[in-house]
Amino acid sequence: MSDKKNYNHGSFNTEIFQNKLILIKNPIICLILIGIVGLVIRIFSYPYDLPVYQDVSDYFWYAMDMSILGEFPQMAPNQVLAVPPYPGYSFPNNGWPAFLSLFFSLANFENIQEYMDLQRCLTISISLLTIIPLYLLCTKFFGKYFSLLGTALFAFQPRIIENSLLGGNEPLYLFLGVCTLTLFLSKNIKMVYASFVVAGLFSLVRYEGLLILIPMTFVFFYRFRFSKTAITRYGMAIGLILLILLPMAYIRIETLGYDGLLSNIIAGPEYIQSTVSSNEEFWENLGMNQVSGVEKTFYFIQNGIQNLAKNFGKSLIPTFSFLAPIGIFFLCRKLDYKKITLIITLAVFLLPAFYIYSRGFGDIKYLFILFPIFSVVSMFTLRKIFMKSNDSSKIFVTFLVGFIIFSVGYLIYFSPDLEHEHEALTIATIIKDTTKKVNGYYPEGVYLVHVIKNTDLQEFPILSTSMPLRDKQVSTFDWLEYTNEQNIESILAGDIKEIDSVEDYIIFGKKVGLTHLVTDGKSAQPRILNDIFYNEKNYPYLLKQFDSTEHGFKYHMKIYKIDFHLFEKYLEGDFR
Numbered sequence: 337m338s339d340k341k342n343y344n345h346g347s348f349n350t351e352i353f354q355n356k357l358i359l360i361k362n363p364i365i366c367l368i369l370i371g372i373v374g375l376v377i378r379i380f381s382y383p384y385d386l387p388v389y390q391d392v393s394d395y396f397w398y399a400m401d402m403s404i405l406g407e408f409p410q411m412a413p414n415q416v417l418a419v420p421p422y423p424g425y426s427f428p429n430n431g432w433p434a435f436l437s438l439f440f441s442l443a444n445f446e447n448i449q450e451y452m453d454l455q456r457c458l459t460i461s462i463s464l465l466t467i468i469p470l471y472l473l474c475t476k477f478f479g480k481y482f483s484l485l486g487t488a489l490f491a492f493q494p495r496i497i498e499n500s501l502l503g504g505n506e507p508l509y510l511f512l513g514v515c516t517l518t519l520f521l522s523k524n525i526k527m528v529y530a531s532f533v534v535a536g537l538f539s540l541v542r543y544e545g546l547l548i549l550i551p552m553t554f555v556f557f558y559r560f561r562f563s564k565t566a567i568t569r570y571g572m573a574i575g576l577i578l579l580i581l582l583p584m585a586y587i588r589i590e591t592l593g594y595d596g597l598l599s600n601i602i603a604g605p606e607y608i609q610s611t612v613s614s615n616e617e618f619w620e621n622l623g624m625n626q627v628s629g630v631e632k633t634f635y636f637i638q639n640g641i642q643n644l645a646k647n648f649g650k651s652l653i654p655t656f657s658f659l660a661p662i663g664i665f666f667l668c669r670k671l672d673y674k675k676i677t678l679i680i681t682l683a684v685f686l687l688p689a690f691y692i693y694s695r696g697f698g699d700i701k702y703l704f705i706l707f708p709i710f711s712v713v714s715m716f717t718l719r720k721i722f723m724k725s726n727d728s729s730k731i732f733v734t735f736l737v738g739f740i741i742f743s744v745g746y747l748i749y750f751s752p753d754l755e756h757e758h759e760a761l762t763i764a765t766i767i768k769d770t771t772k773k774v775n776g777y778y779p780e781g782v783y784l785v786h787v788i789k790n791t792d793l794q795e796f797p798i799l800s801t802s803m804p805l806r807d808k809q810v811s812t813f814d815w816l817e818y819t820n821e822q823n824i825e826s827i828l829a830g831d832i833k834e835i836d837s838v839e840d841y842i843i844f845g846k847k848v849g850l851t852h853l854v855t856d857g858k859s860a861q862p863r864i865l866n867d868i869f870y871n872e873k874n875y876p877y878l879l880k881q882f883d884s885t886e887h888g889f890k891y892h893m894k895i896y897k898i899d900f901h902l903f904e905k906y907l908e909g910d911f912r
Contacts (some may be wrong), residue, residue: 362535367471367487373740374491378460381501381747384892386757388503389782395505396455397800398433403440404799408591410680411516417493428588431540432505432828440797448455448796456871457782462507465490470708473518476674478715487716487736489711491738494699496707503614506704507540512538513545514708517681520552522675525569528556532573536580544688549577551680553772559673564715577722604691608636631736640694644686647693651703652710655744659714666716757783759891763884765791768897770881771852778860781893836862837908838875842898853878853896869894877902 388396401409408430436455442650445451456857467487474483501508516538519531526775535552537544550609556573560566580864594600618867667675689702718735725731764783768791775782789803841864842850855861868875872894 346421363471363484366484366776368600370484370488370491371467374464374467374497375460377740377743377747378464379493379499379501381497381751382456382460383501383752383754383757385449386754386761387449387783387786388455388787392425392455392503393786395433395436396503398430398454399436399440400451400797401799401801402437404797407588408434410591426599428592428594429505429540429542430596431537431542431584432508434540439645444550446796447492447648447792448793451797452503453513457503459503459507460500463496464491464510466507466511466708469511469514469518470711473708474712474715476518476521478719479710482722484721486711486715487738488736489655489714490658492743493707494743494750495651496704497743497747498751499701504701508702509538509541509545510704510708512541513548513705514554515848516548516833517677517708520555521677522612529576531572533580534619536577538579539597540584540691541595544685546597546601547684548681550684551677553679555677556671557677578867603687608633608694636694640690642698643693644690647689647700647703648686649699651700652705654746655739656707656710656714659717660710666720667713676697676707678712680892682706691886703878744870756891759884759889761787762890763891763893766882767852767854771854771895771897773849774852774854774895775841775850777854777856777865779895780856836864838868839903841865842903846900852881852899853898854857854893855889855896856893868896872896877906 387393398409435460439454439458440451443451443454445454451505459868467490470490471483471487474486477483478486512534516531516535518529518535522528522531532551535545535548538548553570556570557566581597585597588594588596667678671679672895685705692702722728722731760780761783764780766789767784768787777784793803840860842853852890853865853868855865855867855869859866868878872878872880875896879899880894881897882893884891884893
């Protein structure tokens with residue numbers, strides 16, 4: 337059996353599908369339909385009239401500043417406060433916002449939400465366009481008709497759908513990653529060269545993308561053998577990627593102070609080493625300040641493995657649950673350079689996920705780069721199922737419809753409640769208008785960040801540095817570090833381990849201008865704030881100004897004004 341027949345199985349793929357499923361006679365039509373259905377699902381889940389937030393907001397303002405200035409923005413003078421209205425940025429992954437700035441410069445909108453919607457529409461479009469190179473990647477291993485299922489797995493993957501609605505850099509990162517692999521596996525050497533160019537762009541979106549050079553280098557010499565010709569070709573390929581990376585590295589050094597590529601990859605081991613050797617507060621909080629350096633290093637390794645295994649398992653749910661694990665087994669049989677490329681790529685991109693999980697972060701998005709590989713790998717399992725079936729067309733339709741049902745069901749059950757999000761945004765506006773300084777409340781507090789910085793703008797677009805200063809400035813850092821810096825407007829962070837009573841909370845909060853407390857009684861807030869929510873009568877110095885349920889909201893949030901006169905009396909034991 338030829339290699340092509342072994343992978344494509346045209347004997348069951350083409351003839352049966354063409355005879356029994358009319359659309360399959362033209363896989364391009366089916367690919368377009370998959371894209372349309374994927375778009376409909378995304379439109380159904382779209383967060384209308386909601387702002388982008390957190391790191392996506394940083395990308396937004398970077399792109400906005402770049403579109404106005406016509407050049408790369410400078411690093412923040414104080415990296416701790418690298419958010420508007422403090423000018424400048426400190427993050428290295430500027431590939432996505434630089435790309436986004438091109439579209440912002442062409443737009444002519446009059447309000448901030450329209451630009452944020454444009455950002456989201458671009459990530460949705462890029463996510464859907466990824467099915468094209470992914471389809472071509474699947475055809476490297478399977479027939480063109482059967483490969484449609486691989487694209488469907490990705491297009492209808494609910495976590496990919498959710499992420500495409502956020503406006504972040506992951507969709508472009510995935511698109512370029514899939515393009516890199518597809519071009520690299522081409523039989524045309526010119527396409528192989530092109531893969532290194534795209535790999536450069538891939539690395540500019542997220543610096544860990546530079547790791548793709550590991551499987552590309554290994555497989556390049558495995559495929560073309562270690563010879564003078566191969567070395568020359570590889571040198572040309574490296575030269576092409578350097579043409580992409582070096583100019584941006586220079587720009588980043590000029591604007592950020594570091595290249596944002598090797599500097600950030602090296603920073604990972606350096607962070608662990610410095611934490612093990614000198615960060616006494618970190619280990620004291622864990623109760624491990626007396627243990628040896630070896631045990632501390634083992635802590636990172638153990639934590640990374642446990643969290644990686646947990647999140648890896650979660651990432652397979654729902655569509656990859658049994659398809660991908662079984663598919664990996666089949667992938668490892670009868671190895672060739674194509675399979676080896678996928679295996680090494682999968683292994684290499686587990687490393688940045690392992691590092692980030694070793695530090696205690698738990699977001700599954702760090703595994704998204706593996707999802708296109710999961711889609712291809714799952715096809716090996718599906719192929720075995722199809723080979724044992726007497727009616728492949730029915731199985732094809734069953735799986736295709738099943739992917740859609742799983743996706744929609746997951747999104748309905750697990751996706752954010754958009755009504756809740758809109759209410760949280762409205763309440764954040766009320767907090768802005770009726771309070772001076774409040775505690776942080778996660779995760780709904782991200783909307784307070786938005787309304788403080790971005791509402792009531794008289795004109796738009798504007799530079800982040802032109803935004804009017806507010807009397808409240810949200811900081812996601814431990815507020816205790818800045819209590820003696822009078823020029824910093826800060827909001828209390830929600831996680832304060834040193835304070836175990838409301839009284840202590842208010843005493844220290846007063847130093848940074850705390851005037852109000854907000855609480856929704858959820859577990860994400862400190863225990864002491866939750867206690868206020870459920871036992872407000874125990875705190876007579878807190879005057880309730882707002883209860884959301886009394887105004888028709890489903891989201892229950894309370895705002896209390898601190899009466900410091902009554903509070904002093906309470907502390908003195910003279911309260912009546």
